[in-house]
Amino acid sequence: MSSLAPHPYPLSARLRDVRGSAIRDLLTLTARADVLSLAGGLPAADLLPRTRIADATARALAAPGAVQYSETAGVAALREVVAAIESARTGRDIGTGDVVVTSGSQQALDLLARVTLDPGDDVVVEDPAYVGALQVFQAAGAVLHGVPVDTDGMDVDALELLLLGGLRPRLVHTVASFHNPRGVTLSQARRARLCALADRYGFLVVEDDPYGLIAFDGPPPVPIAAHGERVARLGSASKVLAPALRVGWLVAPPEVSAGVERLKQSTDLCGSALTQTVAAELLADTTWFDEHLRSLRTAYRSRARALTAALDDAFGDAVTRSTPTGGMFCWVEFRDGRDTGALLPRAVDHGVAFVPGAAFAVGTPRTSALRCSFAGYPEPVLRGAVLRLAAAAT
Amino acid sequence: MSSLAPHPYPLSARLRDVRGSAIRDLLTLTARADVLSLAGGLPAADLLPRTRIADATARALAAPGAVQYSETAGVAALREVVAAIESARTGRDIGTGDVVVTSGSQQALDLLARVTLDPGDDVVVEDPAYVGALQVFQAAGAVLHGVPVDTDGMDVDALELLLLGGLRPRLVHTVASFHNPRGVTLSQARRARLCALADRYGFLVVEDDPYGLIAFDGPPPVPIAAHGERVARLGSASKVLAPALRVGWLVAPPEVSAGVERLKQSTDLCGSALTQTVAAELLADTTWFDEHLRSLRTAYRSRARALTAALDDAFGDAVTRSTPTGGMFCWVEFRDGRDTGALLPRAVDHGVAFVPGAAFAVGTPRTSALRCSFAGYPEPVLRGAVLRLAAAAT
Numbered sequence: 086m087s088s089l090a091p092h093p094y095p096l097s098a099r100l101r102d103v104r105g106s107a108i109r110d111l112l113t114l115t116a117r118a119d120v121l122s123l124a125g126g127l128p129a130a131d132l133l134p135r136t137r138i139a140d141a142t143a144r145a146l147a148a149p150g151a152v153q154y155s156e157t158a159g160v161a162a163l164r165e166v167v168a169a170i171e172s173a174r175t176g177r178d179i180g181t182g183d184v185v186v187t188s189g190s191q192q193a194l195d196l197l198a199r200v201t202l203d204p205g206d207d208v209v210v211e212d213p214a215y216v217g218a219l220q221v222f223q224a225a226g227a228v229l230h231g232v233p234v235d236t237d238g239m240d241v242d243a244l245e246l247l248l249l250g251g252l253r254p255r256l257v258h259t260v261a262s263f264h265n266p267r268g269v270t271l272s273q274a275r276r277a278r279l280c281a282l283a284d285r286y287g288f289l290v291v292e293d294d295p296y297g298l299i300a301f302d303g304p305p306p307v308p309i310a311a312h313g314e315r316v317a318r319l320g321s322a323s324k325v326l327a328p329a330l331r332v333g334w335l336v337a338p339p340e341v342s343a344g345v346e347r348l349k350q351s352t353d354l355c356g357s358a359l360t361q362t363v364a365a366e367l368l369a370d371t372t373w374f375d376e377h378l379r380s381l382r383t384a385y386r387s388r389a390r391a392l393t394a395a396l397d398d399a400f401g402d403a404v405t406r407s408t409p410t411g412g413m414f415c416w417v418e419f420r421d422g423r424d425t426g427a428l429l430p431r432a433v434d435h436g437v438a439f440v441p442g443a444a445f446a447v448g449t450p451r452t453s454a455l456r457c458s459f460a461g462y463p464e465p466v467l468r469g470a471v472l473r474l475a476a477a478a479t
Numbered sequence: 480m481s482s483l484a485p486h487p488y489p490l491s492a493r494l495r496d497v498r499g500s501a502i503r504d505l506l507t508l509t510a511r512a513d514v515l516s517l518a519g520g521l522p523a524a525d526l527l528p529r530t531r532i533a534d535a536t537a538r539a540l541a542a543p544g545a546v547q548y549s550e551t552a553g554v555a556a557l558r559e560v561v562a563a564i565e566s567a568r569t570g571r572d573i574g575t576g577d578v579v580v581t582s583g584s585q586q587a588l589d590l591l592a593r594v595t596l597d598p599g600d601d602v603v604v605e606d607p608a609y610v611g612a613l614q615v616f617q618a619a620g621a622v623l624h625g626v627p628v629d630t631d632g633m634d635v636d637a638l639e640l641l642l643l644g645g646l647r648p649r650l651v652h653t654v655a656s657f658h659n660p661r662g663v664t665l666s667q668a669r670r671a672r673l674c675a676l677a678d679r680y681g682f683l684v685v686e687d688d689p690y691g692l693i694a695f696d697g698p699p700p701v702p703i704a705a706h707g708e709r710v711a712r713l714g715s716a717s718k719v720l721a722p723a724l725r726v727g728w729l730v731a732p733p734e735v736s737a738g739v740e741r742l743k744q745s746t747d748l749c750g751s752a753l754t755q756t757v758a759a760e761l762l763a764d765t766t767w768f769d770e771h772l773r774s775l776r777t778a779y780r781s782r783a784r785a786l787t788a789a790l791d792d793a794f795g796d797a798v799t800r801s802t803p804t805g806g807m808f809c810w811v812e813f814r815d816g817r818d819t820g821a822l823l824p825r826a827v828d829h830g831v832a833f834v835p836g837a838a839f840a841v842g843t844p845r846t847s848a849l850r851c852s853f854a855g856y857p858e859p860v861l862r863g864a865v866l867r868l869a870a871a872a873t
Contacts, residue, residue, distance in 0.1 A: 092681025094709070094734050095595040095649035130543045139540040142753075146533040149524045152721035188582060188725075192747040199618070201489040204598075220745035224593070255489035287486030315488070327546035329752040331582075331725075340488050351614035352746075353586040358723040359536075360751055 117433075121470040123392075123457040124438040126265065126413060130461070132384055133327045134377055138363060145362040155358035157350045159186025159334070163365035167334050170368065171318065174297075175310045183336055185346050188356055190295055190321040190333030191217055193345070194258075196352065197317055197335060198225040200344035201255055201289060209247070209257040211239050213416075213445030213454075215265050215293065218258050230254065231447030234264060236407075238271030241278045254288045262306045263296040263412025266445045266456035270306055270410060280313025288315070289341065295321040295333075296412035298378055301386035305411075310336070317341055322364050324413070325378060330360040382411075389415065391464035392457060395471035400478075413460040418442070418453055419478075425455040428478060437473035511827075515864040517851040518832040520659065520807065524855070526778055527721045528771055532757060539756040549752035552740045553580025553728070557759035561728050564762065565712065568691075569704045577730055579740050582750055584689055584715040584727030585611055587739070590746065591711055591729060592619040594738035595649055595683060603641070603651040605633050607810075607839030607848075609659045609687065612652050624648065625841030628658060630801075632665030635672045648682045656700045657690040657806025660839045660850035664700055664804060674707025682709070683735065689715040689727075690806035692772055695780035699805075704730070711735055716758050718807070719772060724754040776805075783809065785858035786851060789865035794872075807854040812836070812847055813872075819849040822872060831867035 145151045158164065164184040172179045187193040194217065202208065204226025210218060212231030222229055230247060233240045239259050257279070261271035271279075283290050292309040297320075300306065310316040317337035322330050335345055349355075368374055389409040396406055396417060407416040419425070425441040432438060442454025459467055539545045552558065558578040566573045581587040588611070596602065598620030604612060606625030616623055624641060627634045633653050651673070655665035665673075677684050686703040691714075694700065704710040711731035716724050729739055743749075762768055783803040790800055790811060801810040813819070819835040826832060836848025853861055 092678075092709075094732050095600075095681075095683055096734065096738060097594055097597050127548050130547055133543070133546045135540060135543065135546050138546060139537060142536050142540065143533060146529060146536065149527070149529065152527045152529050152532060152723045153524055154521055154717075154722040188747040188750075191745070195746045200491055203491050206489075217745060217748070224742065224745055284486075287489075289489055315486075323548075328548040328749075329546045329754075331747070331751045338488050340490065344490060348618065351585070351611060351618055352589045353582040353725070354611070355722075356582075357725045357751060357754055360723075360754065 120433055120436050120438050121462065121466060121473065122438040123459070123461070123470055124440045125458055125461065127458075128324050128328065128413070128460055129384065132381055134367070135327070137367060137373065138327060138330075141363040141366045142359065144366065145359055148362075151359045151362055153358060155355045155361065157355050158346045159184065159356060160358055160361040160365065162369070163332070163361045166365055166369040167320070171320065171336050174305065175308050175318070177310065179336055183339070183342060185335045185342050185349065186356055186361060187333045187335060187349065188331045188353065189323055189328070190293065190319040193319045193333050193335040194218060194291070194293060195221050195224075196345045196348050197291065197319075197337070197341070198222055198227070198256070200341065200348055202227050207252055207254040209244060209252075209254045209288075210447055211259055211264070212447035212449055213266050213442065213451055214258075214447050215260050216445060218293065219447070222258070229447060231449070233449070234267045234269060236269050238264060238269050238275060239279070241275045241282070244279070245282060248282060248286050253286060256291050257283070257288050258291040258293060259309070260293045260296070261309055262294055263299065263409065263414070265296070265412070266414055266440070266442075267416045268407035268409045268412065268414045271309070273307060276307070276309045277312045279309060280315065283313060283315035289338075290316045292316050292318045294319060295324050298325050299382055299385055299413070300411040301382055301389065302410055314338065322368070325381065326364060326367055330364045331356065332361060332364040385413065385460060388459040388462070388464060388467060392459040392467045392471065395468045399471050399475035409459070413458050415457045415459060417455050417457060422453045423478075424452050426452060428455075432474055432477040435473045435477040437470045437477065439474070514827055514830050514832050515856065515860060515867065516832040517853070517855070517864055518834045519852055519855065521852075522718050522722065522807070522854055523778065526775055528761070529721075531761060531767065532721060532724075535757040535760040536753065538760065539753055545753045545756055547752060549749045549755065551744045551749050553578065553750060554752055554755045554759065556763070557726070557755045560759050560763040561714070565714070565730050568699065569702050569712070571704065573730055577733070577736060579729045579736050579743065580750055580755060581727045581729060581743065582725045582747065583717055583722070584687065584713040587713045587727050587729040588612060588685070588687060589615050589618075590739045590742050591685065591713075591731070591735070592616055592621070592650070594735065594742055596621050601646055601648040603638060603646075603648045603682075604841055605653055605658070606841035606843055607660055607836065607845055608652070608841050609654050610839060612687065613841070616652070623841060625843070627843070628661045628663060630663050632658060632663050632669060633673070635669045635676070638673070639676060642676060642680050647680060650685050651677070651682050652685040652687060653703070654687045654690070655703055656688055657693065657803065657808070659690070659806070660808055660834070660836075661810045662801035662803045662806065662808045665703070667701060670701070670703045671706045673703060674709065677707060677709035683732075684710045686710050686712045688713060689718050692719050693776055693779055693807070694805040695776055695783065696804055708732065716762070719775065720758060720761055724758045725750065726755060726758040779807065779854060782853040782856070782858060782861060786853040786861045786865065789862045793865050793869035803853070807852050809851045809853060811849050811851060816847045817872075818846050820846060822849075826868055826871040829867045829871040831864045831871065833868070
């Protein structure tokens with residue numbers, strides 16, 4: 086062996102195109118103790134049922150199986166209760182075998198993309214979009230097409246125009262209920278039309294639904310999957326129980342679910358029997374879970390109203406904003422077209438952070454918009470955060 | 480919207496080529512209460528430190544952060560203790576920032592393959608190989624090339640011949656210590672030569688090392704990464720603590736680790752803060768962990784010797800077998816060339832299961848071989864299992 090050639094380390098060409106999450110980078114930058122961060126998408130730490138989780142964990146650990154490898158598709162008890170929840174929400178007869186449990190709904194999205202897409206395939210996303218979806222589809226080599234979102238959610242007319250123009254996407258992704266980042270909800274009429282378009286043009290709707298159960302005023306929106314067959318529904322325990330359980334799920338047509346389960350085998354063998362058993366106990370205890378959801382909804386609604394009232398007081402007609410009816414996010418746009426990317430460092434200097442709209446952009450730049458989460462702080466703190474934002478913006 | 484065309488559901492062309500895990504399918508078939516299964520790769524349920532995990536879990540849940548989202552690369556306490564363990568094992572100065580925690584080492588392997596490979600790239604694997612690696616590389620679209628394994632591990636001469644013949648693999652994957660399924664260990668001389676070849680030909684060695692700490696007779700083998708820079712080391716808590724923690728890790732050159740961390744962001748956002756905090760406590764409690772490892776090694780060694788003695792008694796010269804010096808597996812080959820795939824259903828009828836050699840084959844068929852795990856049962860049960868196998872084989 087003589088002189089060594091300085092070989093570069095092997096790196097996939099395709100992966101170079103995937104953008105990092107501006108939001109996760111931002112969270113690092115804004116993780117200063119003196120900054121009130123409205124930037125994150127984390128559920129409220131003070132509302133996570135930690136004591137109940139501790140009790141359930143201690144109970145789960147009484148069984149040897151709780152620390153062993155488990156089935157790739159998830160522990161049976163969890164698949165059963167998820168099937169019951171999904172049957173009730175969609176009005177369909179969803180069986181245990183139809184559910185694949187994943188490491189958060191993010192893993193369901195990643196596996197689904199890898200199972201359904203080949204490089205170069207077309208995928209429709211909302212514009213603005215959930216950034217984690219953009220990353221997943223870029224990693225799968227997809228060609229992204231944005232469809233605008235208005236106050237009734239994805240503009241299905243605009244989607245139909247693309248389809249009439251010849252676009253044949255494999256997937257159409259939507260955060261239909263309490264949209265991240267726009268804070269809006271797809272109307273039921275549009276949900277039905279979306280399913281009809283899926284039947285006609287052969288795409289699969291990806292109904293990414295981590296927030297649906299956090300509805301402020303009445304029952305959760307009827308899922309898209311209640312309107313048609315060509316839907317892969319992604320659910321999550323992260324926002325309604327706790328992120329560290331790493332429990333999400335996929336309910337999809339059998340061919341698709343089977344592919345996801347098979348790919349999950351090689352991706353991580355299985356999830357955690359322990360945290361899945363805990364999630365199963367909490368979701369199956371409907372008396373407790375219903376009461377827990379009620380208190381979550383009440384708290385988040387109150388926080389959302391405090392934030393929007395403070396925004397109205399501070400900015401009045403200088404901004405337009407969404408009116409959250411669930412979920413965790415409010416979307417704000419400055420009417421004077423100011424650049425929220427330039428505003429952010431000034432805001433951090435004033436002790437408050439948000440995500441600039443550009444982070445969620447697909448085609449339209451969104452440079453004068455921003456996303457605020459109202460989930461993480463009690464009302465007085467949210468009001469203080471808005472005062473800081475207003476000071477930074479003047 | 481008029482008559483509906485019956486569109487098939489979208490499925491990736493590439494994923495159709497990935498073989499399912501014959502082993503996981505087999506585990507389902509052989510999960511009858513009356514069958515003693517030597518087929519699985521599960522650690523011994525009776526040796527998993529469930530009480531210690533329960534104590535650590537209760538402690539971890541005292542902190543709010545234990546149920547929240549966490550850093551993509553893993554909680555800091557776990558990365559720190561893994562860096563210390565890896566530094567001690569490899570004799571290199573590995574920092575916290577060099578460690579990416581994953582959902583078992585399987586996820587590290589999947590992310591690594593996706594980050595380093597483009598479809599059509601060449602990858603060298605051992606023959607016979609760890610099936611989970613074959614699945615990962617197939618899913619990444621790689622072209623697989625098998626290199627034989629003998630009693631000193633991967634035949635590095637055979638690898639060099641392929642390289643001299645023009646093959647330029649991006650990755651060379653090896654379970655160098657206590658090989659799955661062959662039960663052998665790559666010699667230190669071959670480890671050094673493998674690193675020299677990696678430097679010369681520009682590939683990255685994937686040192687997949689879930690079993691290294693379970694060395695029966697003396698210290699764990701010095702890792703390949705002690706011999707060179709072009710190594711990605713994969714470690715796991717599944718075999719030495721518990722699978723349900725879903726804790727594995729990657730230590731690799733910075734460019735590669737950064738790619739893995741970025742891809743993990745979109746793959747599942749992060750692992751579980753709860754189980755990672757538990758793993759950190761157990762690994763950092765070196766007094767407890769060293770004693771736990773000592774008892775694991777003693778038990779596994781005793782089980783290995785019971786199995787091999789029973790095999791010798793029952794089969795004598797009719798088989799050749801590996802002599803396990805660590806890990807969980809023994810490899811057996813019938814000298815008469817009998818088909819172990821055909822033997823399996825008869826064995827199950829006699830109340831014992833194993834994995835036929837063909838499941839691990841890359842090029843060489845291995846139809847007269849089988850893999851037995853000695854990890855799962857105490858000695859008398861292992862002796863009974865071998866008696867059943869002998870009865871099925873006559």
